[in-house]
Amino acid sequence: MVYKIVKFGDPVLETPAAAVTEFDTPELRKFVDDMFESMYAAKGVGLAATQIGVSQRVAVIDISLGENENDKIVLINPEIIKTEGRQTSEEGCLSLPGFRESVRRANRVTVRAQDIKGKVFEMTGEELLARAFLHETDHLYGKLYISHISPLKRDLIKRKIRKLAKQGE
Numbered sequence: 001m002v003y004k005i006v007k008f009g010d011p012v013l014e015t016p017a018a019a020v021t022e023f024d025t026p027e028l029r030k031f032v033d034d035m036f037e038s039m040y041a042a043k044g045v046g047l048a049a050t051q052i053g054v055s056q057r058v059a060v061i062d063i064s065l066g067e068n069e070n071d072k073i074v075l076i077n078p079e080i081i082k083t084e085g086r087q088t089s090e091e092g093c094l095s096l097p098g099f100r101e102s103v104r105r106a107n108r109v110t111v112r113a114q115d116i117k118g119k120v121f122e123m124t125g126e127e128l129l130a131r132a133f134l135h136e137t138d139h140l141y142g143k144l145y146i147s148h149i150s151p152l153k154r155d156l157i158k159r160k161i162r163k164l165a166k167q168g169e
């Protein structure tokens with residue numbers, strides 16, 4: 001099932017999500033499958049549950065956009081435990097369609113999370129994957145990438161979005 005992506009302005013995007021406490025259930029499996037399906041349908045490399053209106057600490061990532069089965073990553077209750085270096089590159093978000101901004105992030109990031117069975121694991125990524133770990137984990141804290149850009153640029157984006165919303169887009 002493909003979920004509709006929640007757009008900026010919906011309070012669920014700016015509300016910290018609740019921890020997942022039940023693992024290895026058919027419901028969780030189905031939910032994660034649906035999240036991948038929704039992410040691929042929207043052509044994203046990452047999706048947080050808050051972006052489909054579900055306030056639970058679940059995120060999926062696939063920087064191969066579905067090309068490589070081994071690139072599918074499920075992060076449940078993730079936390080960033082180590083960051084190193086710096087990278088600056090353009091970043092966008094499915095919840096803020098049409099906008100991309102240059103964002104400075106760590107270049108090498110280690111995340112600790114649980115898998116679908118509840119097993120704790122750690123994973124280190126660089127460049128785009130590091131960026132995805134940070135971006136999706138932020139989402140689950142109710143934080144959007146525009147919180148990392150200048151207030152001036154952020155206000156400009158917010159103004160444009162409000163204008164588009166008024167025009168019914």
Ligand SMILES: [Zn+2]
Binds near residue numbers: 092093095135139
């Ligand atoms: Zn996003």
